[in-house]
Amino acid sequence: MSGGLVALLDDISVLARMAAASVDDVSAAAGRASTKAAGVVVDDTAVTPRYVEGLDPKRELPIIKRITIGSLRNKLIFIVPAILLLNAFLPWALSPLLMLGGTYLCFEGAEKIWEKISGHGGHETTAAADGEKKTVDEDAVVKSAVTTDFILSAEIMVISLKAVLDEGLGGGFWYLLAVMVVVALFITLLVYGTVGLIVKMDDIGLRLTRTGSGVAQTVGRALVKGMPKLLTVLSVVGVFAMLWVGGHIILVGLADDPINWTPPYDVVHHLEVAVEEATGALGAVLGWVTNTVASMILGAVVGGVVVAVMHVLPFGGDDAKGEAAAH
Numbered sequence: 001m002s003g004g005l006v007a008l009l010d011d012i013s014v015l016a017r018m019a020a021a022s023v024d025d026v027s028a029a030a031g032r033a034s035t036k037a038a039g040v041v042v043d044d045t046a047v048t049p050r051y052v053e054g055l056d057p058k059r060e061l062p063i064i065k066r067i068t069i070g071s072l073r074n075k076l077i078f079i080v081p082a083i084l085l086l087n088a089f090l091p092w093a094l095s096p097l098l099m100l101g102g103t104y105l106c107f108e109g110a111e112k113i114w115e116k117i118s119g120h121g122g123h124e125t126t127a128a129a130d131g132e133k134k135t136v137d138e139d140a141v142v143k144s145a146v147t148t149d150f151i152l153s154a155e156i157m158v159i160s161l162k163a164v165l166d167e168g169l170g171g172g173f174w175y176l177l178a179v180m181v182v183v184a185l186f187i188t189l190l191v192y193g194t195v196g197l198i199v200k201m202d203d204i205g206l207r208l209t210r211t212g213s214g215v216a217q218t219v220g221r222a223l224v225k226g227m228p229k230l231l232t233v234l235s236v237v238g239v240f241a242m243l244w245v246g247g248h249i250i251l252v253g254l255a256d257d258p259i260n261w262t263p264p265y266d267v268v269h270h271l272e273v274a275v276e277e278a279t280g281a282l283g284a285v286l287g288w289v290t291n292t293v294a295s296m297i298l299g300a301v302v303g304g305v306v307v308a309v310m311h312v313l314p315f316g317g318d319d320a321k322g323e324a325a326a327h
Helices: 002-036 040-052 057-089 089-120 130-166 171-198 199-210 216-256 263-279 279-310 315-324
Strands: none
Touching: 002 263, 040 057, 057 279, 089 130, 089 171, 089 216, 089 279, 130 171, 130 216, 171 199, 199 216, 199 315, 216 263, 216 279
């Protein structure tokens, strides 16, 4: 009896160690996958604060909470099952799907620049500007943010899945599902936790100015004065990050299956290597900058073409609306 009990406990111990090893494997794979998606994560973090800009400060965190829930719903209910099914039955479709999302990011970034240059943007009504439509405006803000998040989340999850597969980390369906769920939870909490901290930093600074410590008051005043500038910088960074990330996705996708058109990627890669070899200790950094600038230029070109189709050409959205209004 005691021998059977010892054997049973030994079996349980082995199973426990195997389960722990599996958890470690999933965590490691999720960590590597999240790193590969870092560019889009930065983009997501930079873009999101603009959705709460100008709103009642008391409503900022509740709105971010709603966007966070929407982001998790996007990833866990729609995106993860969809890309795992695609990977199982149409694996060649992952790269074109990424490129489609990348094109949308390029369009978003180029459209913001077009609106700034042409003066067509800035017509949205905010809750701060119209108190009577506060609830409607909050719903619109959340819907817009969650819609943009869907594209960014899809990019993050597809990049993460391809990273797991490309590095030979992929296992069966349930292993991939576990990795994708961990990536979804980790990145969502990281992005929106950071966003929440950013948008409330001025409130934290204001509290610090009311403390008795001279150092704390100095830091608090710096936060209060600096946060509006930081939000402006993040807004600009978000626009250029869209062009960079979208352009890079398209650049890599053109060279990947099923398109396999490598000249654009080869040109950028050779230029990156040449810069790395010519700049010594700073080679890695400057090589990355070279790749980023090239990707951004490609993103601006692609996004500019889509903006022209949507807003500038006679059959585009803006002109069509203008002609309809004239008649």
